[in-house]
Amino acid sequence: MLRIRHEVDGGPEVLVAEEVDRPQAGPGQLLVRAEAIGVTLPTVRKVREGSGPVSFGGEIAGTVVSTGAGVTGFTVGDRVTGLCFADAYAEYAVLDAAFTTAVPDDATAVDAVALVRSGLVARGAFEAGRVRPGESVLVTAAAGAVGTLALQLARAGGAGRVVAAVGSADKAAFVRTLGADEVVLYEDADWGAPYDVILDGVGGELLGPAVRALAMGGRLVAFSSGGGTVEAYELLVRGASMIGFQMRAVAVGRPDLYARWQRELWEQRAAGTLRTTVHEEIPLAEAARAHTVIEQRRNHGKVVLIP
Structure with missing residues (x-):
């Protein structure tokens, strides 16, 4: 699969596309075929300001291809969105089931990454x-x-x-x-x-x-x-x-509240009281360009990578 790796020799322009094996879902995790990946300012800042390589985190939306031990509530084929804490810029990503939610039938993967985490x-x-x-x-x-x-x-x-x-x-x-x-x-x-x-x-x-x-x-x-x-x-x-x-303090300390807010976001979107805005959909291989858009504060809404 295609994955984007950060090298330490600079900033967002030093992002390397490489072919690697698919990851495996561990206990409590889902392996998801990514259809959309959200780019966040904290991740861009880590790349620019950090002293070492950054393992990209971000929102992922896509389809479940396998589940790890102990996972309940999700099955292969489900459309989901959630947080990936490492190696999010990839065609397949591992999500923690506790930070994952189902994507409604009337929403796209891009809708999901623009709505849920933000x-x-x-x-x-x-x-x-x-x-x-x-x-x-x-x-x-x-x-x-x-x-x-x-x-x-x-x-x-x-x-x-x-x-x-x-x-x-x-x-x-x-x-x-x-x-x-x-x-x-x-x-x-x-x-x-x-x-x-x-x-x-x-x-x-x-x-x-x-x-x-x-x-x-x-x-x-x-x-x-x-x-x-x-x-x-x-x-x-x-x-x-x-x-x-x-x-994260809410997600870990108040999972009930975290889940309720997720439901209510989708309800508000369905009711038309909350709409997402996407600045640009950028191919995964051009992740460096997505980082530049964020870093230069040119975006009007969410920047999304498409595998």
């Missing part, structure tokens, strides 16, 4: 922010895979004012179609502050402006892999709080 992160960040009806919500990285869904969840969840923060003006019209009332650029002076809740998918140098844009008693939810620091005084003078959110 939707779970967006839903979790929104819930962590404890958004009350009528409150104002700012979403950073609003044109990205998670941000596009967070905007819609904020609108459907009763936020009174939904604002999208993006890095370039060419994304403004796009995020407005997803429910943003207003659009601000990262370079703007005050981001149209204040906000009751900020859902931040960027981190790094944007954490400072984000905290300063909070209203009294506001909540900043940080869910990016971008790191960064916050001055405690900035929180103190606003009576504000900063909340870290990580999806």
